[in-house]
Amino acid sequence: MKILGIDMGSREVKIALMDKNLIIHKQKISTMTFYKNYCLYKNGKLEVDISRLGISEEVAAVSTGYGRNNTDISMFKQITEIKAHVYGAIYQTGMKEFTLLDVGGQDVKVVKVEKGLITDLEMNEKCAASCGRFLENMAGVLEISLDKLTEYFKEPVELNSTCSVFSESELIGKIAEGVSMDRLCAGVNYSLYRKLRPLLFRFKGKKLILSGGVAKSKSLARYLANDFDEIIKLEEPQFNGAIGCCSYGSFF
Amino acid sequence: MRKIGITTTVPIEILLAANYKVIDLNNVFISSDSYSEDIERAERDGFPKSSCAWIKGIYGACLRYGIDEIVGVQEGDCSNTGALLEVLKKKGIKVYHFSYPSSHTIEDITSELNKFMKAFNVSLEQTESVRKDLNNIRNLAKAIDELTYIDNKATGFENHISQVTLSDFDGNPQKCAEFLEGKINEISKRPPRKQLLRLGYIGVPPMICDVFEYVERFNACFVYNEVQREFSFPRASQAPNIYRQYYDYTYPYDLEFRLMEIKKQIRLRSLDGIVHYTQSFCHRAIQDIVIKQELDIPVFTIEGDKSNCLDSRTKLRLEAFLDMLGDIRGLK
Ligand code: SF4
Numbered sequence: 001m002k003i004l005g006i007d008m009g010s011r012e013v014k015i016a017l018m019d020k021n022l023i024i025h026k027q028k029i030s031t032m033t034f035y036k037n038y039c040l041y042k043n044g045k046l047e048v049d050i051s052r053l054g055i056s057e058e059v060a061a062v063s064t065g066y067g068r069n070n071t072d073i074s075m076f077k078q079i080t081e082i083k084a085h086v087y088g089a090i091y092q093t094g095m096k097e098f099t100l101l102d103v104g105g106q107d108v109k110v111v112k113v114e115k116g117l118i119t120d121l122e123m124n125e126k127c128a129a130s131c132g133r134f135l136e137n138m139a140g141v142l143e144i145s146l147d148k149l150t151e152y153f154k155e156p157v158e159l160n161s162t163c164s165v166f167s168e169s170e171l172i173g174k175i176a177e178g179v180s181m182d183r184l185c186a187g188v189n190y191s192l193y194r195k196l197r198p199l200l201f202r203f204k205g206k207k208l209i210l211s212g213g214v215a216k217s218k219s220l221a222r223y224l225a226n227d228f229d230e231i232i233k234l235e236e237p238q239f240n241g242a243i244g245c246c247s248y249g250s251f252f
Numbered sequence: 253m254r255k256i257g258i259t260t261t262v263p264i265e266i267l268l269a270a271n272y273k274v275i276d277l278n279n280v281f282i283s284s285d286s287y288s289e290d291i292e293r294a295e296r297d298g299f300p301k302s303s304c305a306w307i308k309g310i311y312g313a314c315l316r317y318g319i320d321e322i323v324g325v326q327e328g329d330c331s332n333t334g335a336l337l338e339v340l341k342k343k344g345i346k347v348y349h350f351s352y353p354s355s356h357t358i359e360d361i362t363s364e365l366n367k368f369m370k371a372f373n374v375s376l377e378q379t380e381s382v383r384k385d386l387n388n389i390r391n392l393a394k395a396i397d398e399l400t401y402i403d404n405k406a407t408g409f410e411n412h413i414s415q416v417t418l419s420d421f422d423g424n425p426q427k428c429a430e431f432l433e434g435k436i437n438e439i440s441k442r443p444p445r446k447q448l449l450r451l452g453y454i455g456v457p458p459m460i461c462d463v464f465e466y467v468e469r470f471n472a473c474f475v476y477n478e479v480q481r482e483f484s485f486p487r488a489s490q491a492p493n494i495y496r497q498y499y500d501y502t503y504p505y506d507l508e509f510r511l512m513e514i515k516k517q518i519r520l521r522s523l524d525g526i527v528h529y530t531q532s533f534c535h536r537a538i539q540d541i542v543i544k545q546e547l548d549i550p551v552f553t554i555e556g557d558k559s560n561c562l563d564s565r566t567k568l569r570l571e572a573f574l575d576m577l578g579d580i581r582g583l584k
Contacts, residue, residue, distance in 0.1 A: 083575060114544065114551070115549075116550075118569070118573050
């Protein structure tokens, strides 16, 4: 039987389909569209209409993320996001010992995995200055694409504010001082790294796997390289949760 | 009867032969509602913030309990005990020393025990006679241990309590025996419990005792308490004499020797995972590195400090660990 993994993010729903231990299909749908066009309400419960995803056969379905508690329980087995991401990372890398840093749009998770099991974790869902949303806002201020912004790492301009709202005005101040674009961008990236550092404090050491949207950031990986022996970027960082759901489902 | 405090398990046979009422200050400290006052007392008297809560607690309990004689173990147990004893001595408390020699040879242990007997003016015959009586009680604790891992009837916490109390026989071996007999009676009548995951607890006894109950919410239970079990000397009856008995005690000697017994118990008790408890500021926390490498089942480390209950972060971690351990167990 094929396995359907769904990661319900706050802005995008990520879908992965697995057959014989291989991911054969991936898809992203905006959360709004997903609820509107792919779901049905039955008896006050939300049910995912998988035929609209182009799936006609019976599948084993596993879900994680934001909206998971609302979905039809009989069809979806629900797992925590932490677990989904860990299963995803194990599946994608084949590793059993690592620290996983998942920087998503809205939250940050750090998980230590030993012998294939979670042994430690740290989360931050409360601070907008340490997640992807921060970079998006700053890219908007600097009028540069997110991809481009995250490339710069040299000579970061100092941004001291710990709060994302204040960082923005601080950045504008630096623009007005005539600081070069390269240094401004690097400053934004370094500022994100600095805010992640306390969360990573107890996880220093060996292998770090980067996951979530921000995993694509080149500068972040460069800064983190000093704290870990090896930095590994997942190939499908944004689909990691959905892939993890499939991988989890394949065991049962 | 004169009372004497101990800082960890010592050859109690000798102290009882010398007609002492023996009090394990660790138990006095942790079982008291005012345990945090013991720690505070120590800090007010100058113990640094950065020293282990057990050491401070023993100090506070020693004063609270009005102990005027104490046995401290300087080699083989805590590296901080030496300094603790110096402070207590200054307070006018009579201090006796005992060591578990790091050489771990039967000759050196024999000589330590002989010295200890001499200090208390007790003969080997007297010691052996007490040992024989105590072994009967030790066998009761062993029976509760078996009710835990063979019959699945005793809880992890009951197991912990019944083993740990043998460090001082609760100050009264006779009463302690009655308590254990009562427990055996009560526990034997129960139906076996159903928890699926079998956990081992290794490391110093925890400051946080709710860990035993907490894991039960996640389909798990502790069926092995390493150091507590060592405190009860489960192999004492097989030892031909007191020298062998204390030679065979794993906890105060090197990690390799300790790990041999742990590995044996992992197999014997079919453990799925291990919780390793370490204490903040304790040198034993460093051993976690070796322990994780040496054991071939998952090891989850908890670091305790002053609190006597699990904090929310540790609870979350433990839940995630047990959740995945359950997955793996389901896979087998
Ligand atoms: S926990 Fe460690 S530092 Fe504290 S008393 Fe025990 S051996 Fe000493």
